[in-house]
Amino acid sequence: MMLVLILAAVLWGLGMVFRTPVAARLYMLGLLYVAVLFVQFALPDGHPLRQSLGGGPGQWLVLGGLIGAILIYRAGLGRVRSRARAVEAARAAQNPTPEGSFSAVELERYARHIVLREIGGPGQKRLKAARMLVIGAGGLGSPVLLYLGAAGVGTIGVIDDDDVSLSNLQRQVVHGDADGGRPKVFSAERAIRALNPHVTVRPYHRRLTSEIAAELFADYDIVIDGSDSFVTRGLVNAGAVAAGKPLVSGSIAQWEGQVTIYDPARGAPCMACLFPEAPADGLAPPCAEAGVVGALPGIVGSMMALEAIKLATGAGTPLRGTILLWDGLDADARRIDVARRPGCCVCGAV
Numbered sequence: 001m002m003l004v005l006i007l008a009a010v011l012w013g014l015g016m017v018f019r020t021p022v023a024a025r026l027y028m029l030g031l032l033y034v035a036v037l038f039v040q041f042a043l044p045d046g047h048p049l050r051q052s053l054g055g056g057p058g059q060w061l062v063l064g065g066l067i068g069a070i071l072i073y074r075a076g077l078g079r080v081r082s083r084a085r086a087v088e089a090a091r092a093a094q095n096p097t098p099e100g101s102f103s104a105v106e107l108e109r110y111a112r113h114i115v116l117r118e119i120g121g122p123g124q125k126r127l128k129a130a131r132m133l134v135i136g137a138g139g140l141g142s143p144v145l146l147y148l149g150a151a152g153v154g155t156i157g158v159i160d161d162d163d164v165s166l167s168n169l170q171r172q173v174v175h176g177d178a179d180g181g182r183p184k185v186f187s188a189e190r191a192i193r194a195l196n197p198h199v200t201v202r203p204y205h206r207r208l209t210s211e212i213a214a215e216l217f218a219d220y221d222i223v224i225d226g227s228d229s230f231v232t233r234g235l236v237n238a239g240a241v242a243a244g245k246p247l248v249s250g251s252i253a254q255w256e257g258q259v260t261i262y263d264p265a266r267g268a269p270c271m272a273c274l275f276p277e278a279p280a281d282g283l284a285p286p287c288a289e290a291g292v293v294g295a296l297p298g299i300v301g302s303m304m305a306l307e308a309i310k311l312a313t314g315a316g317t318p319l320r321g322t323i324l325l326w327d328g329l330d331a332d333a334r335r336i337d338v339a340r341r342p343g344c345c346v347c348g349a350v
Helices: 002-017 022-042 048-052 058-094 104-109 120-129 141-151 166-170 184-195 210-217 230-243 296-313
Strands: 131-135 155-159 200-204 222-225 247-253 256-262 322-327 332-337
Touching: 120 296, 131 141, 141 155, 141 184, 141 296, 155 184, 184 200, 210 230, 222 230, 222 296, 230 247, 230 256, 247 296, 256 296, 296 322
Parallel strands: 131 155, 131 222, 155 200, 222 247
Antiparallel strands: 247 256, 256 322, 322 332
16 A cells, blocks of 8 residues: 555656646546556455555545545535635625725725824725815826825816826826827826726816816815916916815925915915915916926925825814925925915905
């Protein structure tokens, strides 16, 4: 019997060396077992070969019965597991992860947020339930969109009517070289989904106008303005004030940037309180004329995303009533307190 077991071990080892499929190795062992039984039944008692294999078929039949029982048990267990998986899959399809709760993958993804005392599980649930609208998918919008997506903000809207051009790629990190000519909102949507498939992205490839602002803003909790036009900024400010939504605003020029939260409904000023009129020609030239260092939008945009996360989770002290100024050339930051202006033409009646 020992000889047969050694031969079986050799066959199995050779199969492993030559990477023979397990099924083929089991088939070879089965043939070896059948050959042993054939010798036991075909040869007469006392035959030397039969004696070397145990002298009788009894022990081989017992061994075969035990192996057969084990194989039957494993096959039955496999069927039970398959049925259980099918039932679980059907239940999951009928009852997906409840709104506000997290799958195991999401828990691991957001683990560093959840262990933060200021955010924790409740704060992460608020992020998942949050709906944030980003105006512009350019220099400031790029880091804002990426960090909101990575943070697990449940619904992210982005509106922009521009297409990706080569000159954007020095600073607009949500887009890639292959996105040239593609609408920025769709390029951004693809990047966010690649970063985090657990969030919903709503791209609006159009220019923001007063006709659509009210209806669009009503569908979101927080508005984030990364546009580069004073006219657009004024339109966004008026729409946010009318909707009673907090507006996280950022702006950049050359080496400098600023971030604040306009929120008259909660005591902070609106943009028109601080800038009632458009700047004179030449005082605030666009980036295409004045230039901008590529990393600056990343710094200011990340601050904007952080303020939006703070608003959604209730963490820390948001920049309501405060403008944070950043001078990248000298690495200097300053804070300026600001207040609502009585008689403001936009928020005076709020």
